[in-house]
Amino acid sequence: xxxxxxxxxxxxxxxxxxxxxxxxxxxxxxxxxxxxxxxxxxxxxxxxxxxxxxxxxxxxxxxxxxxxxxxxxxxxxxxxxxxxxxxxxxxxxxxxxxxxxx
Amino acid sequence: xxxxxxxxxxxxxxxxxxxxxxxxxxxxxxxxxxxxxxxxxxxxxxxxxxxxxxxxxxxxxxxxxxxxxxxxxxxxxxxxxxxxxxxxxxxxxxxxxxxxxx
DNA sequence: ATCATATTTCAACAAAAGTTGAAATAGGAG
DNA sequence: CTCCTATTTCAACTTTTGTTGAAATATGAT
Numbered sequence: 001x002x003x004x005x006x007x008x009x010x011x012x013x014x015x016x017x018x019x020x021x022x023x024x025x026x027x028x029x030x031x032x033x034x035x036x037x038x039x040x041x042x043x044x045x046x047x048x049x050x051x052x053x054x055x056x057x058x059x060x061x062x063x064x065x066x067x068x069x070x071x072x073x074x075x076x077x078x079x080x081x082x083x084x085x086x087x088x089x090x091x092x093x094x095x096x097x098x099x100x101x102x
Numbered sequence: 103x104x105x106x107x108x109x110x111x112x113x114x115x116x117x118x119x120x121x122x123x124x125x126x127x128x129x130x131x132x133x134x135x136x137x138x139x140x141x142x143x144x145x146x147x148x149x150x151x152x153x154x155x156x157x158x159x160x161x162x163x164x165x166x167x168x169x170x171x172x173x174x175x176x177x178x179x180x181x182x183x184x185x186x187x188x189x190x191x192x193x194x195x196x197x198x199x200x201x202x203x204x
Numbered sequence: 205a206t207c208a209t210a211t212t213t214c215a216a217c218a219a220a221a222g223t224t225g226a227a228a229t230a231g232g233a234g
Numbered sequence: 235c236t237c238c239t240a241t242t243t244c245a246a247c248t249t250t251t252g253t254t255g256a257a258a259t260a261t262g263a264t
Contacts, residue, residue: 011116085203101187102204
């Protein structure tokens with residue numbers, strides 16, 4: 001994973017609403033959740049939620065598929081793994097104080 | 103680690119100059135590096151470097167100790183581990199696609 | 205005390221990110 | 235086609251972040 005992509009992913013997660021969205025999507029697993037459901041769950045307006053979903057999707061941490069009228073969002077666990085792997089290995093040289101956390 | 107602290111740490115790393123600073127400090131290990139050295143290494147002005155060092159220190163990812171005229175900064179690997187641990191466990195429920203990265 | 209070095213602080217500004225509410229787009233139902 | 239629901243887009247605005255250069259603080263050397 002390239003540095004610029006890592007920075008974008010970190011920035012995407014560095015925001016309360018977006019971190020809540022991601023955590024919710026993790027609990028929903030492969031089923032994912034529709035934008036409207038997410039909006040209700042995190043207590044944010046539709047447009048605000050849409051904005052944050054785009055930010056997470058642009059960073060590659062979630063992806064979207066349309067299902068009839070709804071758009072379903074799902075966590076991209078591989079992208080999360082790539083970002084975390086960068087932090088652990090490239091950034092922290094796999095220092096034991098870091099790797100023991102996983 | 104609390105959510106607010108995680109967000110602050112993620113935000114601290116989500117910036118090119120600061121990510122470069124952290125990576126440099128990782129390579130310096132327990133010896134750390136003086137603000138001036140860091141400034142040269144990352145190619146940023148003294149005041150800009152100082153600003154970013156404060157941001158990283160406020161987030162708890164590095165700490166500072168004075169040594170004569172210089173101020174030595176070092177990575178706090180435990181803080182890095184705590185942040186990453188939050189992402190892996192609390193956030194991603196230790197999903198295998200995430201844990202295999204460490 | 206004076207001077208030089210190392211670093212931070214400050215104020216002014218520029219740029220990026222987040223919020224709001226209204227309007228636009230897309231898809232399905234009658 | 236018209237209506238309803240789901241979601242995004244847009245423009246205006248507010249807030250937060252980052253940059254700059256000058257001034258302030260702190261330490262050590264002469």
